Amino acid sequence: MGSKNCMNEACRATTSSDWKKGWGLKSGAFATLCVNCGSAYENFVFCETFHSEESGWRECKLCRKLIHCGCIASKSLYEFMDFGGIMCQSCCSKRLEIRPVLPIQVPSDIPKITLVANGIKDVHHVPVENRVNDDNKFSTERLMQLTKAIRVNDVASALEQHKRSELLVKPPVESSHRVPNLSQHFTTPSPLAKPDNRPKQVVKDMFESLSQPSLNFSLTTALGSPATVQSFSGGIIERNDQSKGSFQHGPKMRNNYPKPPKSSPVAGPETNKGQASQTRVARPPADGRGRNQLLPRYWPRVTDQELQQLSGDLKSNIVPLFEKILSASDAGRIGRLVLPKACAEAYFPAINQSEGIPIKIQDVTSKEWTFQFRFWPNNNSRMYVLEGVTPCIQNMNLQAGDTVIFSRSEPTGQLVIGCRKTAETDASMTSLPNGDSREGKQSDYHANGGKGLDDSRMTASEKKRARNIKNQRLHMHNDDAMELRITWDEAQELFRPPPSAEPTVVMVDGHEFEEFEEAPVFGKRTIFVSRPSGEQEQLAQCDKCLKWRRLPVNILLSSTWTCADNSSDLKRSSCSAPEEINPRDLDLSSINHDLKKRRVSEKPTKEDGEPSGLDALATAAALGDNLPDFAAESSSAGATTTRHPRHRPGCTCIVCSQPPSGKGKHEPTCKCNVCLTVRRRFKTLMMRKKKRQSEREAAAEVKEDAASNTKTEPDRKDAAAVSLPSAENGTNQISNAGNSENGAIRMEIDGAKKDGELDLNTDPGLNRVGLAALANMCSEQNESGGAGAGNVEAQPCGENGGEEGGGNVEQAKEG
DNA sequence: CGTAGGCATGGAG
DNA sequence: ACTCCATGCCTAC
Numbered sequence: 045m046g047s048k049n050c051m052n053e054a055c056r057a058t059t060s061s062d063w064k065k066g067w068g069l070k071s072g073a074f075a076t077l078c079v080n081c082g083s084a085y086e087n088f089v090f091c092e093t094f095h096s097e098e099s100g101w102r103e104c105k106l107c108r109k110l111i112h113c114g115c116i117a118s119k120s121l122y123e124f125m126d127f128g129g130i131m132c133q134s135c136c137s138k139r140l141e142i143r144p145v146l147p148i149q150v151p152s153d154i155p156k157i158t159l160v161a162n163g164i165k166d167v168h169h170v171p172v173e174n175r176v177n178d179d180n181k182f183s184t185e186r187l188m189q190l191t192k193a194i195r196v197n198d199v200a201s202a203l204e205q206h207k208r209s210e211l212l213v214k215p216p217v218e219s220s221h222r223v224p225n226l227s228q229h230f231t232t233p234s235p236l237a238k239p240d241n242r243p244k245q246v247v248k249d250m251f252e253s254l255s256q257p258s259l260n261f262s263l264t265t266a267l268g269s270p271a272t273v274q275s276f277s278g279g280i281i282e283r284n285d286q287s288k289g290s291f292q293h294g295p296k297m298r299n300n301y302p303k304p305p306k307s308s309p310v311a312g313p314e315t316n317k318g319q320a321s322q323t324r325v326a327r328p329p330a331d332g333r334g335r336n337q338l339l340p341r342y343w344p345r346v347t348d349q350e351l352q353q354l355s356g357d358l359k360s361n362i363v364p365l366f367e368k369i370l371s372a373s374d375a376g377r378i379g380r381l382v383l384p385k386a387c388a389e390a391y392f393p394a395i396n397q398s399e400g401i402p403i404k405i406q407d408v409t410s411k412e413w414t415f416q417f418r419f420w421p422n423n424n425s426r427m428y429v430l431e432g433v434t435p436c437i438q439n440m441n442l443q444a445g446d447t448v449i450f451s452r453s454e455p456t457g458q459l460v461i462g463c464r465k466t467a468e469t470d471a472s473m474t475s476l477p478n479g480d481s482r483e484g485k486q487s488d489y490h491a492n493g494g495k496g497l498d499d500s501r502m503t504a505s506e507k508k509r510a511r512n513i514k515n516q517r518l519h520m521h522n523d524d525a526m527e528l529r530i531t532w533d534e535a536q537e538l539f540r541p542p543p544s545a546e547p548t549v550v551m552v553d554g555h556e557f558e559e560f561e562e563a564p565v566f567g568k569r570t571i572f573v574s575r576p577s578g579e580q581e582q583l584a585q586c587d588k589c590l591k592w593r594r595l596p597v598n599i600l601l602s603s604t605w606t607c608a609d610n611s612s613d614l615k616r617s618s619c620s621a622p623e624e625i626n627p628r629d630l631d632l633s634s635i636n637h638d639l640k641k642r643r644v645s646e647k648p649t650k651e652d653g654e655p656s657g658l659d660a661l662a663t664a665a666a667l668g669d670n671l672p673d674f675a676a677e678s679s680s681a682g683a684t685t686t687r688h689p690r691h692r693p694g695c696t697c698i699v700c701s702q703p704p705s706g707k708g709k710h711e712p713t714c715k716c717n718v719c720l721t722v723r724r725r726f727k728t729l730m731m732r733k734k735k736r737q738s739e740r741e742a743a744a745e746v747k748e749d750a751a752s753n754t755k756t757e758p759d760r761k762d763a764a765a766v767s768l769p770s771a772e773n774g775t776n777q778i779s780n781a782g783n784s785e786n787g788a789i790r791m792e793i794d795g796a797k798k799d800g801e802l803d804l805n806t807d808p809g810l811n812r813v814g815l816a817a818l819a820n821m822c823s824e825q826n827e828s829g830g831a832g833a834g835n836v837e838a839q840p841c842g843e844n845g846g847e848e849g850g851g852n853v854e855q856a857k858e859g
Numbered sequence: 860c861g862t863a864g865g866c867a868t869g870g871a872g
Numbered sequence: 873a874c875t876c877c878a879t880g881c882c883t884a885c
Contacts, residue, residue: 371877371878371879372878372879373877373878373879374878376879378862378863378864379863380864382876382877382878382879384876384877385875385876385877386876398865420864420865420866421865421866422866422867422876422877423867423868423875423876425875425876427866427876427877431864
């Protein structure tokens with residue numbers, strides 16, 4: 045340590061650096077204080093008595109359990125809160141370790157410098173501890189001032205007393221997180237104290253004002269509620285490796301701890317094992333490069349119990365480093381887990397090459413996995429990823445929304461990957477990777493994550509998880525998911541608002557959406573056809589008599605519908621009424637079969653390149669601009685970041701000029717040119733697509749069809765002809781136009797294919813989606829069996845076909 | 860053609 | 873205004 049001169053030119057007192065150790069800057073930082081003039085300057089010394097720089101862990105003197113070094117938190121919580129003691133985070137034993145505070149007499153003629161280095165704007169009372177000069181005894185009065193007669197073994201009372209004393213800035217946002225008003229703690233009478241007349245709402249300001257590199261940390265506590273507090277895990281943020289004398293300066297430094305973590309996951313399992321805490325609180329970052337920059341969201345929220353068990357399982361001391369909620373990308377097949385930059389740089393080996401290095405990480409069963417730890421350049425920065433995590437993720441039965449926890453095994457430094465399932469009843473991070481007992485729930489989650497089927501079956505935790513992974517696409521590849529994956533086309537034909545639901549109309553991007561609390565229900569599949577007169581109608585089959593009835597196009601049917609429900613045609617509201625439609629004219633089974641089979645032929649084949657374009661155009665034309673909005677609202681239903689990639693602002697093409705189909709826009713039965721054209725296009729394209737698919741299926745399944753199905757392909761063509769008599773006419777033009785533009789719409793097609801794929805399993809926000817809008821879209825799309833042959837079908841841009849040829853060429857070039 | 864790698868983009872904080 | 877990061881998207885294999 046040695047001695048040095050005070051940096052205050054007016055003082056220049058030579059003092060021992062040890063002697064000058066102090067702490068308690070307004071920020072909660074440690075600072076060096078000149079006992080001569082009271083100037084504070086940075087010489088940050090942490091609680092070296094208890095802080096193990098190696099592991100950050102220490103052993104409780106009573107219970108002998110390893111506990112995370114809560115030195116900073118201890119000081120913050122207990123000394124700031126006038127306990128002046130240290131509490132074992134495991135057994136909650138308290139030890140009074142109040143160090144004497146030297147009542148410094150500051151010479152009045154020496155100006156006090158309240159800021160010496162790196163922008164500490166003001167330094168208020170700085171209680172100085174003096175461990176060298178033991179002669180400076182801690183007066184009883186002072187001790188009482190500090191402890192305020194709070195019994196050190198009564199944390200709850202202490203907190204209550206603090207509350208009563210208005211030492212807490214404000215009621216806790218979260219029951220488990222409180223932010224003490226630090227400024228209050230520095231207004232304890234002291235020779236160095238000066239009045240702090242500022243408003244009490246200082247913590248936030250303080251945090252924000254302390255973004256200077258030298259004091260880049262704030263204070264956050266993680267403490268249970270007064271009534272239930274059993275222990276605490278240090279929740280204080282620590283600055284960069286100040287104790288090691290290294291300072292990280294630079295513009296990138298910023299205050300990463302503006303506030304406590306928003307929420308803490310639910311507590312762990314109920315089992316009370318020993319005295320270990322089950323309170324899941326964010327732990328302060330362990331040692332590491334730049335650990336002070338770790339966002340609280342990445343702080344490991346590991347209960348003491350979990351830690352103990354994990355430490356026991358691995359027979360080593362486990363230091364939680366950080367955790368991350370798996371995104372859809374992380375959990376997806378691609379096998380790349382994006383590492384938070386700060387975490388990667390803090391706890392993973394430094395890498396200079398983009399290719400990175402292989403890194404071995406142990407799971408909680410001591411199984412070793414090798415990942416490639418690498419980075420990609422990104423906006424003058426880096427994006428760190430772990431590659432090849434899929435086997436590990438799968439082994440642990442993790443999916444998007446679950447949490448992976450990275451820890452370090454001491455003293456070997458071996459990285460350890462653990463996990464925590466989001467559901468309350470799920471195994472905690474200490475469970476075996478294969479011990480997932482949530483298979484059934486998983487299925488439920490998949491099925492209900494989209495809220496599209498049976499929201500009532502979702503547990504609170506599942507809903508919570510659904511919220512957690514909002515805006516994240518889940519790529520489900522298991523069988524459960526596949527069973528429930530349907531296309532937009534199919535969804536539109538099936539979705540209905542819940543029967544008794546009262547919608548709440550909200551505006552999203554200027555479009556009205558009706559929100560329903562209830563999940564949508566599946567409606568009855570109907571067939572939309574056009575009569576020779578051009579009039580559109582809907583055909584529905586009675587569930588009882590199986591007769592087909594004509595219905596107005598704008599009627600939405602529930603999943604079960606019988607003739608008795610045919611209020612639009614009372615003459616045929618009975619099953620006894622004769623059927624108007626000759627089933628032989630409508631190969632409905634073929635159509636249904638076709639729809640079903642579309643699931644397995646989502647991707648365009650080589651000869652399907654054109655139809656895929658038609659798909660896109662159909663989707664775009666039918667949904668108009670509403671699709672992106674809707675998709676954005678429904679998040680995982682296919683939100684894209686690029687809308688109409690081929691369309692520009694001011695584009696007057698049919699897609700861009702078509703108003704959203706939501707309520708208040710064009711009526712489903714609107715006969716305006718735009719709507720008619722859209723319907724014409726859509727119908728033509730859809731029929732073309734169906735026809736092609738039918739033909740493909742026929743070719744592939746000709747044998748089994750011949751054996752079991754008397755329906756033939758000509759029937760299907762007939763079906764197409766029924767609903768769109770002029771389809772063939774449009775088809776030719778589609779082909780021509782489609783060939784000429786080729787890639788121009790191919791882009792849009794690909795996007796639309798994705799957009800058009802509605803995965804019910806994965807859309808947590810679906811229930812909030814405007815069902816009415818969806819229904820309208822459905823209606824528009826379905827009713828769009830306009831009689832006219834589409835003559836501009838394959839034109840993604842431009843109102844009329846005549847002027848679109850050149851335009852498409854240009855678009856193709858753009859592409 | 861399908862997939863993986865790598866970078867780009869844009870939403871969110 | 874800026875950074876981070878989830879994921880889109882292009883390209884190479």
